[in-house]
Amino acid sequence: MNMPAGGPGSVFAQISHSATASFSEYLARTAPDLLPGARGVQQLPPGAAPMVPHATTIVSMTFAGGVLMAGDRRATMGNIIASRHIEKVFPADSYSVLGIAGTAGIALDITRLFQVELEHYEKIEGTLLSLEGKANRLGAMIRSNLPMAMQGLAVIPLFAGFDAERRVGRLFSYDVTGGRYEEQEHHSVGSGSVFARGALKKLWQPNLEEDAAVRVAIEALYDAADDDSATGGPDAVRKLWPVIYTVNAAGARRIPERELAATSEAVIAGRTVTGREA
Structure with missing residues (x-):
């Protein structure tokens, strides 16, 4: 005889019994092996991290009415370019990246x-988690990966979003x-x-307009790529441009490729030496 879908011992009963606004807490109770930091920790020799792809440079800044x-x-992967197409910036929800x-x-x-965590909270509580709450939840996830980080498999994020209470963009490391x-x-x-921060210190100004902030971000990534072999700058040959998101009161928006291409090509042109008079 088949047990009813909602009967004792069913997955629905387990979910109801373990009901929590945190999806990661639910996983920790019911399937801890599915958490990112819980897999394969004991299989790595001490101090010996495997050769795996690493994501590199991320920049972020506030601008007038939001954050980028x-x-x-x-x-x-070591001294090899593992990918030229990886994306490292993602929307966490409608108002954060x-x-x-x-x-x-x-x-x-x-x-x-983290994306599922925020969506789960919204469905359980019927409201968006505050920006402070989102930042704290992400910190807890990074902390859970500490055993892997100690073996060389570290993850260092940047988190940014629009604070609806303060009406400003905020940034967390x-x-x-x-x-x-x-x-x-x-x-x-x-x-x-370190190279991107040098560019940001020189080029960032309070209350930048969005298009100016996009230009500053591309300039900073260009400087980073100029001195760091692991960072890829705007690639006019392959038509590869950085991934850039802005977040303001209207929500998160990915800057379209055509806008990035125009700004990146302007940056490249401005740095191209065409010859000088003697």
Whole structure:
């Protein structure tokens, strides 16, 4: 005799018994092996991380009425370019975005889980989680990956979104322990971040318009690619441009390819030496 769909011991009964606004907490109770930081930890020799693709440089900044996040398209595996097409910036929900640097596979798993986490909270509670709450939830996920990070498989994200209460864009950085830090004005993570930050310090200004902020982000990624082999700058030959999202009161928006192409080509042209008079 088949047990009714909602009977004792059914998956529906388990979900009802374990009901929580946090999807990751539900997974931790019912299927902890599915969490990104829980797989294969004991299979790695101490201090020996496998050769896996790593995502590199992410930049983010505030602008008038919102916040912007941009990532290059290159992933590396040691001294090899593993991918020229990887995307490292994603919408977390309608009013926030997430950028990833570090071990690409784990970072993508954490990104997907974070997206489900926010959607699950909205369905259970009937409202959006606050920006502070989102930032805290992401920190907890990064903390759960600490055993893998200690073996060289670290994930370092940037998180940004529009704060509906304050009516401003806000930006958060993290360390491998899940520590959360609110950044003012702008920030960058990844292998090329030190060079990108130098560009941001020179080019960023308070209350930039959105198109000006996009230009600053591309300039910063160009500078990072110029000095960091793991960062890929705008590629006019292959027509590959950074992935850039902006978030304001209207929500998250991915900057269209045609706009990125025009701005990137203008940046490249402005830096091209065509010859000088003696």
